[in-house]
Amino acid sequence: MGPLQFGMSPAGVAQALSVSGPQERVGGPYAQEDFPDGVKAFYDAGKLACVALDAVTGPQVFLSGFPLAGSDPQRGQQFLLDHAAEKGNWVLYTPDDSLSLTDLGVLLRSQQVGAARLTRPLFVKEEWLDSQYFRDHLPLEGASG
DSSP, X not given: OOOOOTTOOHHHHHHHTTSSSOSEEEOSSXXXXXXXXXXXXXXXXXXXXXXXXXXXXXXXXXXXXXXXXXXXXXXXXXHHHHHHHHHTOOEEEOTTSOEEETTTTEEEEEEXXXXXXXXXXXXXXXXXXXXXXXXXXXXXXXXXX
């Protein structure tokens, strides 16, 4: 997998993920493409604005050695708070009790998986994290105009 960068076109995202294209495209005000292996890409005006990883089937990503996908949400939040205190990151809570390190573009949501809740990381462009609407609605799955 190559690096994903905000502002990439849908074709650039598919190339970075080493696939010919998404498994599914979802219409609406913010285009959504669902890729294999639990990766969802969201676009604003045709440019990549958010990447959401599934807690179980998505790729694992680490921040300072901590696994952001599929962890216990309380442990995940405590890790982000500790990381922010150590590194001086900006912390923001959302109404659903998710936590974001806004200067890193990381939003840690939780996802119901069977009887458990697990962490689900989202990587979000700064303008969307600065917007209360986007922070409260990400990952925009099923968003309607």
